[in-house]
Amino acid sequence: MKLNNVILKTTTQVVFFMIFLFSIHIFFAGHFSPGGGFVGGLLTASALVLLLLTYDLKTVQQLLPINYTTMTAIGLLLSLGTAATSAFLGDAFFKHYFDHFTLPLFGDTELHTAMLFDLGVYLVVVGVTMIIIQSIGGDE
Amino acid sequence: MNQVLLIFLPVLFALFVPLLYKTFSRIHTGWFVLLVPLTLAIYYARFIPNITEGPYTSTFYWVKSLDLSVTSYLDGLSLLFSLLITIIGSLVVLYSIFYLDRKKEQLHNFYFYLLMFMTAMLGVVQSDHLISLYLFWELTSISSFLLIGYWYNRDRSRFGALKSMMITVFGGLMMLGGFLLLAQAGGSYSIRELIANGSVIADSPYFIWMIVLILLGAFTKSAQFPFYIWLPDAMEAPTPVSAYLHSATMVKAGIYLVARLTPLFAVSEYWIWLVVLSGLITLFWGSFFAVKQTDLKGILAFSTVSQLGMIMAMLGAAGIAFHVESPQKTIFAFAAYAAIFHLVNHATFKGSLFMVAGIVDHETGTRDIRKLGGLMSLMPISFTIAAIGSLAMAGLPPFNGFLSKELFLTSMLSLKEFSLFNFSTWGPILPWVAFVASIFTFVYCLYFLYYTFMGKGNTSKLPKKPHEAPIGMLISPIILASLVVAIFFIPNVIGKYFIKPAVLAMQPQLYETIDDIPIHVQAWHGWTTELQMTIGIVVIGFLLFITLKKWQPIYRFVSEKWSLNGLYNRLMRFADVDSQKLSNLYMTGSMRHYLMYMFAFMVVAVISTLFMSNGFNYSTANTAEVGIFEIATLIVMIIGTLTVLIARTRLTAIIALGAVGYSVALFFIIFNAPDLALTQLVIETVSVALFLLAFYHLPKMSRHEERMPFKINNFLIALGVGVMVTLVALSAQSQKLLPSISQYYKDTVYTKAGGGNIVNVILVDYRGFDTLFEITVLAIAGMAILGMIKLRRPKKEKKTHETK
Numbered sequence: 001m002k003l004n005n006v007i008l009k010t011t012t013q014v015v016f017f018m019i020f021l022f023s024i025h026i027f028f029a030g031h032f033s034p035g036g037g038f039v040g041g042l043l044t045a046s047a048l049v050l051l052l053l054t055y056d057l058k059t060v061q062q063l064l065p066i067n068y069t070t071m072t073a074i075g076l077l078l079s080l081g082t083a084a085t086s087a088f089l090g091d092a093f094f095k096h097y098f099d100h101f102t103l104p105l106f107g108d109t110e111l112h113t114a115m116l117f118d119l120g121v122y123l124v125v126v127g128v129t130m131i132i133i134q135s136i137g138g139d140e
Numbered sequence: 141m142n143q144v145l146l147i148f149l150p151v152l153f154a155l156f157v158p159l160l161y162k163t164f165s166r167i168h169t170g171w172f173v174l175l176v177p178l179t180l181a182i183y184y185a186r187f188i189p190n191i192t193e194g195p196y197t198s199t200f201y202w203v204k205s206l207d208l209s210v211t212s213y214l215d216g217l218s219l220l221f222s223l224l225i226t227i228i229g230s231l232v233v234l235y236s237i238f239y240l241d242r243k244k245e246q247l248h249n250f251y252f253y254l255l256m257f258m259t260a261m262l263g264v265v266q267s268d269h270l271i272s273l274y275l276f277w278e279l280t281s282i283s284s285f286l287l288i289g290y291w292y293n294r295d296r297s298r299f300g301a302l303k304s305m306m307i308t309v310f311g312g313l314m315m316l317g318g319f320l321l322l323a324q325a326g327g328s329y330s331i332r333e334l335i336a337n338g339s340v341i342a343d344s345p346y347f348i349w350m351i352v353l354i355l356l357g358a359f360t361k362s363a364q365f366p367f368y369i370w371l372p373d374a375m376e377a378p379t380p381v382s383a384y385l386h387s388a389t390m391v392k393a394g395i396y397l398v399a400r401l402t403p404l405f406a407v408s409e410y411w412i413w414l415v416v417l418s419g420l421i422t423l424f425w426g427s428f429f430a431v432k433q434t435d436l437k438g439i440l441a442f443s444t445v446s447q448l449g450m451i452m453a454m455l456g457a458a459g460i461a462f463h464v465e466s467p468q469k470t471i472f473a474f475a476a477y478a479a480i481f482h483l484v485n486h487a488t489f490k491g492s493l494f495m496v497a498g499i500v501d502h503e504t505g506t507r508d509i510r511k512l513g514g515l516m517s518l519m520p521i522s523f524t525i526a527a528i529g530s531l532a533m534a535g536l537p538p539f540n541g542f543l544s545k546e547l548f549l550t551s552m553l554s555l556k557e558f559s560l561f562n563f564s565t566w567g568p569i570l571p572w573v574a575f576v577a578s579i580f581t582f583v584y585c586l587y588f589l590y591y592t593f594m595g596k597g598n599t600s601k602l603p604k605k606p607h608e609a610p611i612g613m614l615i616s617p618i619i620l621a622s623l624v625v626a627i628f629f630i631p632n633v634i635g636k637y638f639i640k641p642a643v644l645a646m647q648p649q650l651y652e653t654i655d656d657i658p659i660h661v662q663a664w665h666g667w668t669t670e671l672q673m674t675i676g677i678v679v680i681g682f683l684l685f686i687t688l689k690k691w692q693p694i695y696r697f698v699s700e701k702w703s704l705n706g707l708y709n710r711l712m713r714f715a716d717v718d719s720q721k722l723s724n725l726y727m728t729g730s731m732r733h734y735l736m737y738m739f740a741f742m743v744v745a746v747i748s749t750l751f752m753s754n755g756f757n758y759s760t761a762n763t764a765e766v767g768i769f770e771i772a773t774l775i776v777m778i779i780g781t782l783t784v785l786i787a788r789t790r791l792t793a794i795i796a797l798g799a800v801g802y803s804v805a806l807f808f809i810i811f812n813a814p815d816l817a818l819t820q821l822v823i824e825t826v827s828v829a830l831f832l833l834a835f836y837h838l839p840k841m842s843r844h845e846e847r848m849p850f851k852i853n854n855f856l857i858a859l860g861v862g863v864m865v866t867l868v869a870l871s872a873q874s875q876k877l878l879p880s881i882s883q884y885y886k887d888t889v890y891t892k893a894g895g896g897n898i899v900n901v902i903l904v905d906y907r908g909f910d911t912l913f914e915i916t917v918l919a920i921a922g923m924a925i926l927g928m929i930k931l932r933r934p935k936k937e938k939k940t941h942e943t944k
Contacts, residue, residue, distance in 0.1 A: 026818075032896035034814035036903065042822040069926070072919050079912055096905050098894035112894055114904040117911075121904070124915040128922035129826070135929045136833060 005054070012054040019047035027122055028115075037118035041125025048130060057138055068130040075123025082117040143198040143212040146183060147262045150176050154255035161248035169247040170237035176255060177229035180262075184214075184222045191219050191641045192653060195332075197268065207329060213268035216641025220480065221265035221396055223638075224487050228388040229258055231616035235495055236380035238612040239502060250290060250378070257283035261389050265396055270319040270329045277315070277357070280390050281308040287385060288377040300373035303708065307360050307370045315357025315397075321346045322354070322404075335403045335648070342407050351411050354401065355418075362394025364452060365422040368445040369704045375437040379498030382437060387444050387490035395448065395483060398455050399646050402476075406459030415456030416555070420573045422449025427580035431587055431688070432695040436497040436507040439588050440490065443533060446581060447486050450548055453574070454479035457551045461647060473650070474554070477635070477657065478547030480642045484634065485532065485540040485627060492620035493529040493588075496522050499613055500592060505603030509588075513595040518606050521614055523593045528621040534585035534681075535578065535674065540627035542674075549574065549670040575673055582681030587688065736857055743860035750867060759874040769810050777803045785848065790835055798828040815899045 027040030051060050086095035098112035153176050161169045187196065195215040202208045214222070233254070240247060260283055263276030281304075289301030325344035326334040334341065341347065358364075363371040374386050385391070398415060405411040426446025433439045458476035499522050500515065501507045516523045528539060535545030552574040556567035608614075627634055640657050651657055684691070726737070750756050780803065783796035801824035808817035885898050885906065895901040903911050 030897060030900045031894075034818060034897060034899075036815065036897070036900040038903075039815070039818045039822065042819070042826070046822065046825075069923075072922060076915065076919055079915060083908060083912060094908050096893070096908075110894055114893075114895070114901070114908075117904050117908060118900075121911060121915050124919055128918045131922040132830075132925050135926050136830075 008054055012050055016047050016050060019043060019050065023047060027118070030118060031110075031112060031114065037121030038125055041122040042129065044122070044126050045129035045133075048126075049133060052133070052137065057134065066130075068127040068134065070127075072124050072127030072131065075120045075125075075127060077120070078123065079117050079120030082113055082120065085113070143196065143214065143266070144200040144210050146180060147210070147212060147266060148259055149180065150255040150262070151259040154252045154259075157251045157255065158248040161251075165242075168237050168242045169251055170233055170240070173251045173255065174230060174233045174237070177226045177233060177258065181223065181226035181230055184219060184226060187214060187219050188223075188637050191216050192644065195645075202272070208271055209269050210263070210272045211268040211330070212266040213332065214266060215645040216638075216643070217396070217399060217480075217645035218265045220484070220638050220642045221392070222262055224392075224484070225258065225261050225265070225389050228384060228487060228491055231491065231619060232380045232384040235383070235498070235613060235616040236378070238610055239380055239498055240378065250287075253283050253286040253290070254381075254384070257287065257385065257390070261393070264393050268331050270323055270331065270334075273331075274312070274316050274319055277361070277393065278309065278312050280361075280393060281305060281312055284308070284374070284385050284390055287381045288374045290378055290381065291376070294376065296373075297376040300370070300376040304370035304374045306712075307367055307708075311357045311360025311367065314353045314360075318350045318353030318357065321350045325350070331400065331404075338404050338407070341404065347408065348410060351405055351408060351414070354397070354405075355411070355414055358394035358397045359418060360394070361397075362391050362448050362452065363422075363445050364394070364418045364449060365425050366704050368422060368426065369708055371445055372433075372438055372441040375435070375441050379437070379494060379501065382440075383491050383494035383498070386441065387494055388487040391444060391448055392451075392483060392487070395451050395455065395479075398452065399476075399479070399642075402455065402459055402646055403462075403648055406462045412456050412459045415459065416453050416570070417456075419449045419451070419453030419456055420570060420577070422446065423453060424573055424577040424580070425449075427577045427584060429695075430584035431580060431692065434509050436500060436509060436512075436588070436592065437494070439509070439584055440493055440497060443581070443584060443588075444486075444490060446577065447482070447490070447533070450574075450577075451479050451483050451486070454482065454548055454551050457555055458646065460555075461650060473647075473657070474547055475551035476643045476646050477639055478544060478551050480639045480646070481547060481631075481635070482541075482544035484638065485544045485624070488620050488623045488627070489529040489532040489539070489541060492525055492617040492624065493533070495613075495617040495620070496526045496529065499609040499617070502613070503604065503609055504606045509591045511602060512592045514593070515606055516593040519593070519608050521608060521618070525614075525617045525621045526589055526593060528624050529617075530585040530589040532624045534582045535677070538628045539624050540631070541624075543628060543631050545578065546670045546674065549578075549673050553669060571673075575677065578673075578677045579681045579684065582677050583684050583688070586681070586685045590685075736853065739857050739861050743857065743864050746864050746868065747860075750871065755871055756867060757871045757874045762873070762876065767810075770807075773803050773806045773810065777807075787848075790838075794828060794831045794835060797831070798824060801828070813899075815897070 023040045023043030023046075026035035026043060027037060028035075030036030030040065048060070048064070051063070055063075083094045086097070087093045096112060096114045096117070098110055098114070100108055100110050103109045153173070157169060157173065160172050164172075191214070195213055197211060197213045199209050199211045202210055233251075236250070236254075240250060257280060260276045260279035264273060264280060267273035267276060285301045285305040288304055289297050291297045321344075322334060322341065323329045325341045325346060326337045327340075328334055328337065341350075344350070360367040371386060371391065375382055377386070423446050426442045426444075426449055430439050430442035430446060433442055454475045456475075458479060461473055461476065497507065499519070500512065503519065504512065504515070506512065532539030532541035535541045549571070552571045555570045643657055644651055644653075726733070777800055780796045780800035784793045784800070787793040787796060801820065805817045805820040805824065808814075808820055885902065889895055889898050889901050893901045893905045895905070
């Protein structure tokens, strides 16, 4: 017997975006306040897990057709690439660059290559968590 | 350079041997090989007239930065050995051409090994560098191993090869240790320089160790008591090999080493006693047990052992010459001469005897002395050679053995006149041992000769119809036997060109030129004690031989089990079977046991180190105030941990573990680590979920809902680990020697790194390298889980595969 869990589904539709946005916030805030790529990635993954719990595996895969293995690979490449860029520019391996820019809408903003590295971390964490959960959950 | 290159000539030629074997399959490969020792023999013979004009050296730098070189150092001693190696080598190759069948044998293997051995042996006797000497030394062991195991499909061959390998390599490794100590003490690897530096070395605290270790090498190689046991088993080798390696050359490598290092070590009484005693014991033991043997080559093997002991004893006596006043005039000077002289004589007669034994084996099909007999009329030439060889070995005139035996008795008699080192107390026994051993030598020589060729043996029962060997096979033993006779008549020519230069090399401190060596050998040297002893030997030996049948049964009392061979076999079995039992005791295959060993070892090692190095320290100087929150969280944590341990069901344990994890997160909050707290919370949730998943899928058949059994060992080890970690943590906390680096991070986090969250900036900027690889670890873990789950062979497919 399969229950039609309306309340759960409706709540999820709202809560998913809240968690997702919170995770994005945590990710971006990482450089100045608690957070960062690792926690951000885990939280994004937990939002996706919530989707998995509410709907089944196939539905979520149709909804978000993401190949998490590729995502992990891209994350690793991004991190390594960020770290290696400085070596190509003649500096030491893993040197980060940052500066302040005045952007429309955001005002005075600091842009930092460490953020790209953290994005790599984020992608790897989301990818690996989802690989683990999907492969274990999808196992017959 | 030339000289060094010529050492390697045989092994370089060996590379072409398989090619020659395949291309010219109609010609016996031995004919090509024969060129090599002949060339070398001619080359070395050119040195004979002017060898006394100084050593000829040539060096090839091998690893210059490590002072490794192959130095060929030709003085009287090396030249004598080089000539022995090449001349006997030529004769043996010639003999082997007729002994080994071109069609039935794998000749390319045989000659390859033989040439390899030749290089090794030349290297041993010519090397001046200790390490290259060791290198060639082990190469002789290896090539000897290959040659003994030449007929590798026979069990006895493989056994003999392994045994000789084990014993000689054991000795070789001991010798290497001795060499390293020696080089350390003397500050050089060159034997010449070490000898020049002798007084410094004698003061070294490791002097005794050097002597013992190097002598172990020499004794194992030269088959001295109790290491002789490999030699009789090495008789499974083809006879040319036995004649070459196990009588004339390889077994003399140890003799060479002792002779070469005598100027260095003879200052020590231990060296002299060890060499003399081991020589005499070996002499007696070998000659006594030779009469027991029933195999022709067995008799010869034991006789080789015994004769090597005799040479060794003389070398020991030669060492005494370093301790007496005006040694040139005393009789100890004889000993070195006698040793070298007998070495040459032994090579000639023992080589010919082995070849005769090979001929008898080849022509009759057996080497068992109980089946042989009465071959004298059928094989007259072989008989003549055998007679010359055995009588020379027994020490009878007119053969060379007589002269060297007289010199041997002279040097043994002189031992009792030596007063230092307790020789006056024990010395008088030594000539008697030599006397008794010589009697047995006489007996086994007659035993060998009589029961093979004379008597009334039944020749029709032999496996083959006996007849005289082909002429080619007889050439080499004839040459050797005529040398045996010739040396008797011209001992002083041999002495001048061969022996005296070698003595000069052995006792360089005593003589300036060879003319200083006051020895003139002659067959008739007056009515002396030695001659009386020889007559006694002949008479008693003859009586013993006639009554042989009556007393030979005493050998049955010597049980095989208690012999040295039995000891060796038990040792091997111990190394094989018993050590396996031992490792089975602890290598149980149980992961639990291995963890117990590791943890127990860690506890003992860490705690003992902590207290032995006085490392434990406890102070509360740098500790902070403990607040109510900490205590409360700690209590929750302790309760959680205890619950995990005593939980009745696994579910409880998992939940309790989660509680511990969350309280750790609480701790992080209390201790101002928000990043860690965030991560800890999420990770703990994920891992508890994964635990639950694993719990849910436990197999239903053996699912016990019971608490963990209490085991006292596990408890003690766990307690030990806990105590260990606590002690280490307390001591580490109580004595911080350096201020923390964290101030730098605080100062530069905004100015240099452009961030505000120190933790995150450390992770991605200051020490981003770690993070890079941690996400790699994560990715690998993910891929591994994916692989484990997805890349499984489906069960259905597996079953169909099995039914097929």
